[in-house]
Amino acid sequence: MDYPALERAALRGATAELVRHAVSQLDAVASGGRALRAVRHPLGFVCLPVLRDGPRGVCVHVFGPSDPVLADRQVHAHSWELTSTVLYGELDNRRMDVTDVTDEAARPTHRVFEVHSAPFGVDELRPTRRLVRCTAGPGRPSTRGQTYALPAGEFHATVVPDGRPTATLVLGRTVPGRADLSLGPLRAPGHRVVRRMCDAAQTVRIAQAALRRIHEAHPPSV
Secondary structure (H helix, E strand, C coil): CCHHHHHHHHHCCCHHHHHHHHHHHHHHHHCCCCCCCCEECCCCCEEEEEEEECCEEEEEEEECCCCCCCHHHCCEECCEEEEEEEEECEEEEEEEEEEEECCHHHCCCEEEEEEEECCCCEEEEEEEEEEEEEEECCCCEEECCCEEEECCCCCEEEECHHHCCEEEEEEEEECCCCCEEEEECCCCCCEEEECEECCHHHHHHHHHHHHHHHHHHCCCCC
């Protein structure tokens, strides 16, 4: 898999090339040719990790009506740069205006938590001393065939309208020195969340359903 080529395709908006790549990877999963397992993410989508190469990664994220889409209540910031192409459906990345405050007398709304991910699928959310005031910024909706980018460190919440089926091809590149962050209640303790691994049969069904919807959204030209 040529990550730089995919990155260049995303930057120039070569949607057809990116869709073909997603279809190729999902075909391999659906046919049993790839042994990867889908992961149910705490933010309410299913992740199929098709590439992990040091600081770079490629995933297919699948949102569905049966998934508890928590992202509209979970403001977070990545430690990595994200470039994502919508394969089908629609989502809205709402930028959040986050301002640091010095103490609770300044009426903060949230505390910043650092997210430390273990390789066995557990995320540990550790409260920091950083207090902030968070207000919703403008929405940035993206629909089928569109590509969007999110820089590392930008607080946002991803919302899928009405929980409608949606999938994205995600390219990520880790930025050194950055941490994954999440906003939580001011007095919430540290806690853990688990990324649940799907079994082989569930992964195949997820890939097959995504392929069907991609073909419906991108019918072959005649």
